[in-house]
Amino acid sequence: MNERKQHVLAAARQLFLENGFAHTSIQNILDEAGISKGTFYNYFSSKNECLMAIIQQSWEESAILRNEIAAGKPDGPEVMGEQILIRLRLNREQNLLPLFDAILSSGDEELRGFMKEIHLSELAWSESRIVEVYGEWTRPFAADAAILQFGMLSQFLRFSAILDIKEDFPVIISFILRRLEVILRDLAEHNEFLIPPGRFSNTVSLLPLPDVDETADRIVRLADLLPDEQRSKGLEYSGFLSEELASERPRLQLIRTVAGPFRKLFDGTPHASEARSTMRDVWRVVRDRSGAAEKPDEF
Amino acid sequence: MNERKQHVLAAARQLFLENGFAHTSIQNILDEAGISKGTFYNYFSSKNECLMAIIQQSWEESAILRNEIAAGKPDGPEVMGEQILIRLRLNREQNLLPLFDAILSSGDEELRGFMKEIHLSELAWSESRIVEVYGEWTRPFAADAAILQFGMLSQFLRFSAILDIKEDFPVIISFILRRLEVILRDLAEHNEFLIPPGRFSNTVSLLPLPDVDETADRIVRLADLLPDEQRSKGLEYSGFLSEELASERPRLQLIRTVAGPFRKLFDGTPHASEARSTMRDVWRVVRDRSGAAEKPDEF
């Protein structure tokens, strides 16, 4: 993604969260980003598309962090809680929730479809994580449980927003997860379910898969941008990652462990955003090649 | 409320649900209702206000039906389920949910405030009903449980809408209510809660309370409009209701029982909508006089 385009996105995001989507005109964005109307419509075909790009970016960013956080530790409800937390934090920092709301109305069919995919991908993630974390016996109920959990959580958040309550997220999340457990046991006990497993994951991905070789290239080129004292370290990482990426069956766990530290090398450098964007594509490729069907993950 | 204004509201509602709020222009409404722009802005100060009027109307209508359904039967989870069902049905028939979404964005501060009140009133209703239905021991957890229940339900509905699933409402509701029970037991067992009781009900009502005597008058005048063969029956009802209304402490249960059949007399007559509107005010007055604090109900 073009650097300039990134800049425009950043400006637009800034304005959207300051003034809200509806109250931000395209002219505002042009002024803030210092570009002309023609350029804007070169990048995005509409204001809506610009909004979608912003949301998608943040969404994928949180997906990256979720993957990184899972690396190393033994899996369990706490990890799942942290993964949920990540998205909440990102949502708050970037104030995404109002933007989601903005999408819901707006009548635009494309936007609604986009939202639907995001929504389903989150449910699919939740469903598969529930099975991973709580065990295979939860599979028949995981879809229902995912919906219930997601609903409880978002309702709590919305309520907190309405009344300006400053509950910290971890408290809410663990509260919800404890309810989730008891619900799962209850569902199993009465063998009750409404939504069959796997109902969410028939989504098509939002973007076409990036090219493998090109992505592998990108990693190496990325490492070259590091300051001298880190470059050798970075090149080690990037060499390994690009090999692994191009291999027949990338070793998911290894990549998980290495990708996080590698990306973190770029924190604070001018290439942090380029690093994030590259790693997004890496994850996409990796998930695809390591068999997306077996492990439905984000996007 | 003016008959003509009602007509405009009906036309607007029709268009909103056919084409969505965003895709309905004021001009469309004018054409559909056969009025001029000036008249429209006599009735509503803006398109938003028109939307609010529509939602409020439906909302109160379902509140009336909820009250009516509670009459007679012994209270319990089934009654609560039916009461929830009523709102869902009305929401679906009148396709309100997209209109709610429309409100969420739109940036308009007044609309958001309106939505917030509706939301809180629903939570307050749920909280108080939970205590009534499941017992006093649930009080400390009822607020949390209300949020969780509302969240689970709306998430299920949203999901059904997204995937065009035709689960019937009763199945979903009883599914949710069973979860609610087990959650309540769990919360009590661990003595866990986040939101203290009564947090929702500090809402101000959306409309000023109607005048008592005037409302009592209205009931009697209303009964006069009935066709000959029903008038005597109607007058009996209306006489009782207006007395009860004006009394120091209206007997809530009695009124509950009588109000429904009385209103139903007008079904199919040209005054059905006038009857509904009158009964809305009756309920408001009654709830106020029978001690709203003790029994926080709708609005």
Added chain:
DNA sequence: TTCATTTTATACCGACAGTCCAATCATTGC
């Protein structure tokens, strides 16, 4: 009949998303 209110019809305003295009700038191959 008179007088006040409501309704109509229409012109108008400003804001906005989105289109179009000719002029300009930057990059790259030669």
Added chain:
DNA sequence: GCAATGATTGGACTGTCGGTATAAAATGAA
């Protein structure tokens, strides 16, 4: 250094919409 190609600019322009303004017409009560 030059030419060609493509990105960028800036602004004029269109059409839509929500909302205002107002003069004329209709309605209705005294």
